[in-house]
Every structure is written in C-alpha cells, then in structure tokens.
Amino acid sequence: MNKIDEIKNYAQENHVPIMLDGGIEFLCEYIKKENTKRILECGTAIGYSSIKMAKCNDDILIDTCEINPKLVELARQNIETEGLTNRITVHQIDAVLFETTEKYDLIFVDAAKAQYKKYMEHFLGNVSQDGVFVFDNLCFHGIVDNPELTKSRNTKQLVKKIKVFRDFICTDPKFETLYYPEVGDGVAIVKVK
Ligand SMILES: C[S@@+](CC[C@H](N)C(=O)[O-])C[C@H]1O[C@@H](n2cnc3c(N)ncnc32)[C@H](O)[C@@H]1O
Structure with a gap:
C-alpha cells in the first residue's frame, strides 16, 4: 500500500474526517487545469488533502492551518514521509488568527463548518487576482437539504448555518459561484468579483 493510502486508512480507522474521494479528485483536477501554484488550506487534519494537492504539480506551495496540536x-x-516539507507548511493556529500578506490562487476552506463566512471574510485580501475560494461539505451528508435526517439539535443548528452560507455565496452579486452538490460532500468554487 502506498503512503497516501495508508494516511487515508489511518483517517478512516481513527475517525479523522478527510475529503471524500470525489471531492479531492475534483479539487486536484481543478488545480491541474488552472495551473494553481499558491494554496492556503484551512483545516489540515493529518495532511491528506494538502499532500494530494501538492502532488498535482512540483511547484505548488501550500500553507495549511490546523487548530488541533x-x-x-x-x-x-x-x-515529511512524503518528502514535502519544503512545499507544505503546517501552521498550528486557528485559521481566523492566521495573518499573512501572501496572495493565494486557491484558498481551500475545510475547517469548522459553522465558521465558513468568518474564514472567507478574514482571507478576502489574500486571494490573488484570478484566485478562488473552495468550500467543501456544503451538503453535509445530505442533511443541509434534508434536516429531518438528523435528530441532533447541534447538527440541525449546524446545517442551518451551512445553508445560510451556501445561499449567501450562491446569491450575493459580489461572487461568481459554481456550486457542485454532486461532488464529494458538496463543493463550491467562489470567485470574488
Ligand atoms: C474536515 S477536517 C480537514 C480535512 C482535510 N482538509 C483533508 O481533507 O485531509 C477539518 C479540520 O479542521 C480543523 N479545524 C477546526 N476548526 C479550525 C480552525 N478554526 N482553524 C484551523 N483548523 C480548524 C479540525 O481540527 C479538523 O482537523
């Protein structure tokens, strides 16, 4: 088994949430097609998506923020095992506290689902001219569109917030949004006009 499959297995066995196959494949295709070079990720977990994105091209550089030490x-x-320490920098920090003057071609938001708008506002000045935000989990396992699938009050509140955010990026004229409910767990690519 190769290393990336071992990382994926570890995540599954230890209940570390990582991107679904469809979502990460879609993201990697986008990165290759757009020749994306500078990436910021909110929500590293154990590095699975960072490693997959870095492997799309040898000159990709990634900053990734993770709150859990x-x-x-x-x-x-x-x-390190993947030999990518020179191209992926993991910042141990709450993403909304990460300050940088860097401009990124792609800002991938995959941290706390209730905070998506906060991350977006915080990094608005860090998107390059043709850069985009990418958000995952906008369907939240189908529960956003079918809240009756859960009995949990916390999950109901969470999916309400995700829906408000999803409606915001899909309707606000400041954004050009492509929303793909069928990709992964619901992915959107958002360009700020
Ligand atoms: C869905 S996981 C990320 C999965 C990863 N992108 C992948 O696909 O391999 C979300 C991660 O965000 C982290 N997180 C939650 N809130 C955060 C915050 N405010 N800043 C940085 N990381 C955060 C969690 O600890 C968790 O590891």
Whole structure:
C-alpha cells in the first residue's frame, strides 16, 4: 500500500474526517487545469488533502492551518514521509488568527463548518487576482437539504448555518459561484468579483 493510502486508512480507522474521494479528485483536477501554484488550506487534519494537492504539480506551495496540536504533529510526520516539507507548511493556529500578506490562487476552506463566512471574510485580501475560494461539505451528508435526517439539535443548528452560507455565496452579486452538490460532500468554487 502506498503512503497516501495508508494516511487515508489511518483517517478512516481513527475517525479523522478527510475529503471524500470525489471531492479531492475534483479539487486536484481543478488545480491541474488552472495551473494553481499558491494554496492556503484551512483545516489540515493529518495532511491528506494538502499532500494530494501538492502532488498535482512540483511547484505548488501550500500553507495549511490546523487548530488541533495532535493532528498538526501527525500532519507534519506524514508530510515529511512524503518528502514535502519544503512545499507544505503546517501552521498550528486557528485559521481566523492566521495573518499573512501572501496572495493565494486557491484558498481551500475545510475547517469548522459553522465558521465558513468568518474564514472567507478574514482571507478576502489574500486571494490573488484570478484566485478562488473552495468550500467543501456544503451538503453535509445530505442533511443541509434534508434536516429531518438528523435528530441532533447541534447538527440541525449546524446545517442551518451551512445553508445560510451556501445561499449567501450562491446569491450575493459580489461572487461568481459554481456550486457542485454532486461532488464529494458538496463543493463550491467562489470567485470574488
Ligand atoms: C474536515 S477536517 C480537514 C480535512 C482535510 N482538509 C483533508 O481533507 O485531509 C477539518 C479540520 O479542521 C480543523 N479545524 C477546526 N476548526 C479550525 C480552525 N478554526 N482553524 C484551523 N483548523 C480548524 C479540525 O481540527 C479538523 O482537523
């Protein structure tokens, strides 16, 4: 088994949420097609999506923020094993506190689902001229569109917030949004006009 499959297995066995196959394949295709070079990720977990994105092209550079120190350690180990420490930098920080003057071609938001608007506002000045935000989990396992699928009050509140955010990026004239409900767990690519 290759290393990236081992990372994926570890995530599944230890209940670390990582991107679904369809979502990460779609994202990697986009990165290759658009020749994306500078990426910021909110939500590293154990480095699975960072490693997959870095492998799309040899000159991709990634900053990735993760709040959980245990996951940061595992991500750094995985990134080192993959020989990608010179191209992926893991920042142990709440993404909304990460300050940089860097401009990114792609800002991939995959951290706390209730905070998507906060991350977007925080990084609005860090998108390059033709850059985009990418958001995952906009369907949240189908529950956003079918809240009756859950009995949990917390999940009901969460999916309400995701729906408000999804409606915002899909209707606000400031954005050009392509929303793909059938990709992964619901992915959107958002360009700020
Ligand atoms: C869905 S996982 C990320 C999966 C990863 N992108 C992948 O596909 O391999 C979300 C991660 O975001 C982290 N997280 C949650 N809130 C955060 C925050 N405010 N800043 C940075 N990371 C955060 C969680 O600890 C969790 O590891």
